[in-house]
Amino acid sequence: MGATNFAELNQQFGIFGQLNVKSGSVALPLIEVENANARARISAYGSHILSFKPHGHEDVLWISQKSDYESGKPIRGGIPICWPWFGSHPTDPQIPIHGFVRRVPWRILSTEKIDEGTTRIEIGLTHAEAMHETWRHRYELKSVITVSEQLDLELITRNIGDEAIVFSEALHTYFNVSEISEIEIEGLAGCAYIEEIDARKTHAIEPGKIRFNSEVDRVYQDTTAECIIIDPGFQRKIRIGKSGSLTTVVWNPWIAKSKRMPDFDDEEYHTMVCVETANAMKNTITLKPGETHSIRTQLSVESIL
Numbered sequence: 001m002g003a004t005n006f007a008e009l010n011q012q013f014g015i016f017g018q019l020n021v022k023s024g025s026v027a028l029p030l031i032e033v034e035n036a037n038a039r040a041r042i043s044a045y046g047s048h049i050l051s052f053k054p055h056g057h058e059d060v061l062w063i064s065q066k067s068d069y070e071s072g073k074p075i076r077g078g079i080p081i082c083w084p085w086f087g088s089h090p091t092d093p094q095i096p097i098h099g100f101v102r103r104v105p106w107r108i109l110s111t112e113k114i115d116e117g118t119t120r121i122e123i124g125l126t127h128a129e130a131m132h133e134t135w136r137h138r139y140e141l142k143s144v145i146t147v148s149e150q151l152d153l154e155l156i157t158r159n160i161g162d163e164a165i166v167f168s169e170a171l172h173t174y175f176n177v178s179e180i181s182e183i184e185i186e187g188l189a190g191c192a193y194i195e196e197i198d199a200r201k202t203h204a205i206e207p208g209k210i211r212f213n214s215e216v217d218r219v220y221q222d223t224t225a226e227c228i229i230i231d232p233g234f235q236r237k238i239r240i241g242k243s244g245s246l247t248t249v250v251w252n253p254w255i256a257k258s259k260r261m262p263d264f265d266d267e268e269y270h271t272m273v274c275v276e277t278a279n280a281m282k283n284t285i286t287l288k289p290g291e292t293h294s295i296r297t298q299l300s301v302e303s304i305l
């Protein structure tokens with residue numbers, strides 16, 4: 001790929017008073033949005049949303065101070081897109097987890113000012129731009145991001161090949177919280193989950209609200225439920241709506257795993273939690289030739305006083 005001309009890209013996609021395209025991590029376009037409702041930053045590397053800050057609130061998303069911004073490495077925080085496999089590779093455990101599209105450049109397709117407080121961005125990737133030697137299928141991916149008082153992220157997968165494709169996926173959202181041991185997550189009571197810690201797999205049913213006092217790495221199956229993060233320290237609730245998703249993943253690495261991750265500070269587990277809108281394990285997707293699948297999440301904030 002030749003050097004990106006950011007001035008030209010900004011001329012093509014910039015929106016006066018609302019959206020700028022400039023040079024970001026890995027020398028790839030960074031989209032900065034500021035409208036009447038919120039600010040957001042989105043990298044074309046992985047079509048990765050880095051920040052979403054509704055006016056008057058703390059950032060909804062969390063990003064590590066130790067994140068790598070290097071070609072071939074994932075960004076730690078924000079919303080990585082995991083596709084076409086979530087977690088371990090389906091056949092080869094040596095291959096890095098969470099698919100390959102979070103580690104490659106995507107293309108800005110369009111930007112649009114819907115109104116003073118609403119901005120829409122579309123970013124795409126196809127098999128012609130990124131393939132993996134173990135996953136050689138013809139696909140089109142489009143991420144549609146709408147920044148308003150809420151953040152709306154839709155990932156659309158289209159099978160443009162002539163055989164069925166099988167994939168799992170996640171909008172792997174890292175939320176910014178005041179203190180992990182004081183928050184609660186509501187919405188998954190009664191839901192079956194598999195917890196994977198140190199290669200042990202524990203099957204259980206969620207009894208009520210989730211609280212954190214040790215590592216949590218749970219894949220909740222067959223759930224369409226909205227989740228709510230209740231955060232007394234930030235005096236807010238984050239509402240996580242979703243559609244086209246039957247899996248929700250909840251993750252906090254706690255002390256030992258934080259120490260094992262080089263791009264994650266030892267103490268950062270205090271101020272983040274992942275609640276991931278996904279389709280994984282028994283909720284893996286099969287898409288016939290010509291078919292389209294959409295997974296979508298909507299994040300919004302309410303004050304609690």
Ligand code: BG6
Binds near residue numbers: 097217249
């Ligand atoms: C979560 C998984 O979705 O992602 C965890 O459930 C994993 O097991 C975490 O550690 C982070 O993965 P990565 O590849 O971004 O370090």
